[in-house]
Amino acid sequence: MYDDMVTARYYEERLQEEYLEGKQPAFDISAGPIPGELHLAAGQEAAAAGVCQHLRDDDVVTAPHRPHHIAIAKGVDLKRMTAEIFGRETGLSGGKGGHMHLFDPDVHFACSGIIAEGVPPAVGAGLAAKKRNEDSVAVAFLGEGAVDQGAFLESLNLAAVRDLPVAFVVEDNDWAISMPKDRVTDVEDASQRADGFDLPGRRVDHDDALAVYDAADEAIGRARHRNGPTLLEVQTHRRMGHFMGDPEGYRPEEDQEAAAQRDSIESLSEDLRDRDIDRETLGEIESEAQERVDEAIEWAKEQPEPEPEDAYDDVFVNPPSGVTDSEPDHTLAGGDD
Amino acid sequence: MAQQERDQAVDRELTMSRAMVEAIAHEMREDEEVFYMGEDVADYGGIFDSTEGLLDEFGHDRIMDVPISETAYVGAAVGAAQEGMRPIAELMFVDFFGVGMDQIYNQMAKNTYMSGGNVSVPMVLTAAVGGTYNDAAQHSQTLYGTFAHLPGMKVVVPSTAYEAKGLMHNAIRDDDPVVYLFHKRLMGIGWLPAPDGPKTPVPEEDYTIPFGSADVKREGSDVTIVTLGLHVHRALDAAEDLDDDGVDAEVIDLRTLVPLDTETVVESVRKTGRLVVVDEDYRSFGVTGEVVSRVADEALDDLEAVERVAVPDVPIPYSRPMENEVIPDGEDIKAAVEATE
Numbered sequence: 001m002y003d004d005m006v007t008a009r010y011y012e013e014r015l016q017e018e019y020l021e022g023k024q025p026a027f028d029i030s031a032g033p034i035p036g037e038l039h040l041a042a043g044q045e046a047a048a049a050g051v052c053q054h055l056r057d058d059d060v061v062t063a064p065h066r067p068h069h070i071a072i073a074k075g076v077d078l079k080r081m082t083a084e085i086f087g088r089e090t091g092l093s094g095g096k097g098g099h100m101h102l103f104d105p106d107v108h109f110a111c112s113g114i115i116a117e118g119v120p121p122a123v124g125a126g127l128a129a130k131k132r133n134e135d136s137v138a139v140a141f142l143g144e145g146a147v148d149q150g151a152f153l154e155s156l157n158l159a160a161v162r163d164l165p166v167a168f169v170v171e172d173n174d175w176a177i178s179m180p181k182d183r184v185t186d187v188e189d190a191s192q193r194a195d196g197f198d199l200p201g202r203r204v205d206h207d208d209a210l211a212v213y214d215a216a217d218e219a220i221g222r223a224r225h226r227n228g229p230t231l232l233e234v235q236t237h238r239r240m241g242h243f244m245g246d247p248e249g250y251r252p253e254e255d256q257e258a259a260a261q262r263d264s265i266e267s268l269s270e271d272l273r274d275r276d277i278d279r280e281t282l283g284e285i286e287s288e289a290q291e292r293v294d295e296a297i298e299w300a301k302e303q304p305e306p307e308p309e310d311a312y313d314d315v316f317v318n319p320p321s322g323v324t325d326s327e328p329d330h331t332l333a334g335g336d337d
Numbered sequence: 338m339a340q341q342e343r344d345q346a347v348d349r350e351l352t353m354s355r356a357m358v359e360a361i362a363h364e365m366r367e368d369e370e371v372f373y374m375g376e377d378v379a380d381y382g383g384i385f386d387s388t389e390g391l392l393d394e395f396g397h398d399r400i401m402d403v404p405i406s407e408t409a410y411v412g413a414a415v416g417a418a419q420e421g422m423r424p425i426a427e428l429m430f431v432d433f434f435g436v437g438m439d440q441i442y443n444q445m446a447k448n449t450y451m452s453g454g455n456v457s458v459p460m461v462l463t464a465a466v467g468g469t470y471n472d473a474a475q476h477s478q479t480l481y482g483t484f485a486h487l488p489g490m491k492v493v494v495p496s497t498a499y500e501a502k503g504l505m506h507n508a509i510r511d512d513d514p515v516v517y518l519f520h521k522r523l524m525g526i527g528w529l530p531a532p533d534g535p536k537t538p539v540p541e542e543d544y545t546i547p548f549g550s551a552d553v554k555r556e557g558s559d560v561t562i563v564t565l566g567l568h569v570h571r572a573l574d575a576a577e578d579l580d581d582d583g584v585d586a587e588v589i590d591l592r593t594l595v596p597l598d599t600e601t602v603v604e605s606v607r608k609t610g611r612l613v614v615v616d617e618d619y620r621s622f623g624v625t626g627e628v629v630s631r632v633a634d635e636a637l638d639d640l641e642a643v644e645r646v647a648v649p650d651v652p653i654p655y656s657r658p659m660e661n662e663v664i665p666d667g668e669d670i671k672a673a674v675e676a677t678e
Contacts, residue, residue: 027528035471035657087471087656095656098473113475114433115405148404149436176405178381184404245528250380308662311654 001213002272002282004049005265007289008069011078012040014297015068015085019244027245033301035087036098039066043206043239046264047171048073050212051139051232054220060108060125060138062118065100066171067111070141076104078296088303095306096314108136116142116149119168123155126164126223137165137223144233145176147190156231160197165223167216168231173238174259178250194231206236209268237262347538352525354386356498356539360505361388361425363543365395368423371509374401374410375427375463384429385465385524407437411462415444415514418460423509431464431480431518445514446489459512461505462490467520467567467617468664470529474652477660481565481616482623484516485594491515491548492594496523496569497537500592503546510545520567520617534570549596553605557587560674561605563628564615565591568665572615575670586674594624602628603635610641611677615670620647642677646670 015038022032029037041048044066052073055061063070071081077092084091085099092104100113108125112118122140129136146152147170159166170190174181187193194201200222204215212234219230237259241248248256269282351359365371373388373395379402382389392400403410407428414426428434434441441462448456468477485492491513495501501519508515523535554569555576562572569590576586587605591597606612612632614625625645632640646665654660 028530029528030470030530035655035660037472037476091656093655095659096474096652096654098471098655101473101475101655113473114436117436145405148406148409150406150408151436176376177384178377178379179402179404183402305658306654306656308658311651311659311662312649315651 001049001053001209002268003285003289004052004073005045005209005268006286007293008045008048008072009042009265010290011072011293012042012068014293016040016244018297023245029245034085034099038099038244039242040240040244041066041069043237043259043263044171044173045069046206046209046212046268047169047234047236048141050209050234051167051169051216051220053213054216055139056136057107058136060122060136061110061141062122062125062138063102063109063111063141064115064118064143064146065111065113066143067100067102071102071104071109074109075107076102076109077106078292079299080104082296082300083303086300086303087305088300089306089310090303091300094310094314116146116151118142119146119152119155123159123164123166126159126166126229127162129165130162135224137167137220139167139169139220141169141171143176144170144172144174144181144190145179145184147193148185153193156193156197156199156229159229160199163226163228165226166229167219167223168229169216170231170233171236172233173236174255175238175242175251177242177246189233191231191233199229199231201231201233203233203235206234206264207262207267209264210271347540349538349541350536351498351502351539352531353495353498353501353519353535354389354524354526356502357387357505357519358389358391359539360502360543361509362391362394364423364506364509365391365399370421371423371425372399372401373425373427374403374414376403376405376429378402378427383427385519385521386526387427387463387465387519387524407433408440411437412440412444414460414462415440415448415458418458418514419448419456423459425461425463425509428462428464430476431466432475432478434464434480434483442487446487449513450489457512458514461508461515461517463517463519465521466518467522468653468660469522469567471655471657471660473655477653479518479520479566479616479618481518481594481618482627484518485624485627486622489514490595493517493548494565494592494594495519496566496590496592497535498539499537500546500552500590502539503544504548504592506543507545507548511548518566522567532570534573546592548593549598550592551598551601552590552592553587553601554590555586555588557585557609559585559609560611560613560677561587561589561602561609562613562615562670562674563589563591563602565594565624566617568615568617568670571665571667572670575667575674578667578671579674584674597627597631599631599635603632606632606636607639610639611674612640612642613644613646613670613673613677615646615665615673617664618647619650620645621650623647644673644676646673
């Protein structure tokens with residue numbers, strides 16, 4: 001768990017450096033080695049690591065637009081994920097998806113860039129497991145800004161009424177871009193929403209990574225043993241802007257400072273030392289994580305970009321015969337010709 | 338007409354986002370019933386600067402941040418509009434329309450008709466469209482054709498600050514639902530540099546641009562290029578290059594898709610005989626097919642050659658070489674024009 005957390009933190013620190021290259025001094029989103037938007041999750045690592053510790057490769061995870069820490073904890077191939085983020089040919093999706101759309105079927109991991117819309121597919125994965133009488137489970141991660149969406153509330157209801165093996169994990173970092181929680185909902189804790197669907201809701205504080213681990217154990221255990229879905233909410237802290245380049249003009253400075261001071265990685269490190277795991281051992285975990293991340297980033301940067309015409313592949317797995325040719329090489333003539 | 342409008346002596350230039358905001362602010366001052374709601378539109382000022390500065394003047398009651406709940410707030414705009422208010426609801430990215438689509442195409446677009454004209458829905462739905470910054474398939478679509486295909490919505494696509502202001506005044510004053518689609522690349526946002534074209538002179542006073550009036554952005558005699566939004570500027574660039582090669586291209590900016598100014602397009606094709614339609618939406622069943630079809634209906638005998646330039650029928654890929662491949666640029670437009678020779 002500590003390994004996943006320090007890997008995710010260091011990974012995103014390195015991505016941040018790479019992302020800003022070429023985009024400075026005047027921030028231009030379309031310049032530099034990493035294309036598109038980048039949403040980082042510093043301060044939220046324990047939510048992902050604590051939950052995914054209980055998962056197997058055949059368990060399904062769906063992640064939102066802020067996915068790296070969850071992907072790392074779920075065991076997504078780090079090199080190919082990095083190549084995808086750099087838009088390279090050997091990336092998970094051959095450069096078609098990018099950082100918000102990571103798909104690794106080997107570990108049953110998928111993402112969606114649309115708020116809350118990754119949640120219903122997790123319910124579907126739970127449904128598939130139940131129908132096939134398998135003991136795999138599904139976990140949908142979402143942010144607290146997503147809990148007002150119909151897709152989430154409808155998913156809670158469907159999972160509850162069908163007793164599906166699903167855990168809904170809300171990462172509450174207090175902010176949905178510029179909107180603080182108290183300006184978009186009168187419900188203090190997202191976990192309270194479970195009451196409306198007659199399923200268990202539990203809220204834990206991210207500062208205590210082991211508490212996250214224990215709460216997740218219970219939620220995943222319930223799903224695994226066919227006792228139905230659980231809504232688990234983890235209070236996290238947003239240390240970065242919503243996306244890289246977000247000036248955060250709407251956010252009070254005290255709030256940024258408070259978030260920066262609360263670090264579940266540091267507190268877990270202290271916890272582990274209290275449990276007689278020496279600093280040297282933790283240091284080894286950290287340096288191995290860094291080595292793995294550096295290696296993945298170096299590898300990804302050496303990978304070739306896709307060919308332009310690769311854009312036309314993969315619309316269908318099985319392209320129908322007679323498929324419409326959208327780029328005719330002839331000129332259509334009219335009139336008297 | 339449009340040429341005369343542009344020639345008015347105006348000594349200040351605005352970005353497209355400033356021009357939009359100016360029109361919204363004017364209408365809000367004039368009419369208490371106008372209000373704006375959407376995600377991150379108040380304290381943030383709109384992710385694409387679509388509401389920058391409005392909070393200071395109008396406060397949170399009239400510039401409303403809403404929960405991430407497209408069905409609820411787009412539907413709420415429909416309900417408020419049916420009660421006679423004039424809401425503007427912003428979808429941050431047009432790609433999010435699917436989340437609230439029922440409220441858009443079954444309620445907003447159809448209630449006037451289904452009520453036998455007894456109910457009107459005087460609202461504006463704004464949304465950012467377009468790619469060219471590598472944000473992949475769920476954040477880069479234009480979807481002009483989707484809204485234009487479904488009856489009941491007027492569809493507006495400004496290409497410059499001048500158009501953005503005049504069309505916004507018209508949109509807010511219109512008694513029907515209007516979908517106002519602005520291209521991110523044209524807004525003049527710091528982190529997403531715009532080409533030179535969209536920053537134009539904009540009169541201080543209010544003015545409207547009638548819907549259904551296409552604008553001839555460049556006159557020419559050899560070939561007609563019909564387009565909208567960002568691709569107006571790409572077509573104008575291509576036309577300059579073609580001019581060096583001795584081809585005189587006319588560039589028509591549609592400005593609105595519903596209603597569509599078929600007359601201006603047909604008139605041009607009668608003169609040039611050659612038609613190239615350029616669009617950043619998907620090729621099949623879209624804007625390019627519609628324009629070609631209308632010209633064929635009206636002026637088949639004058640039509641010597643036709644080319645369509647649009648996004649081939651694939652989702653927008655993330656990686657730059659692939660995105661550049663599928664989103665048409667000036668070279669693609671030039672090649673299409675040459676193919677009509």
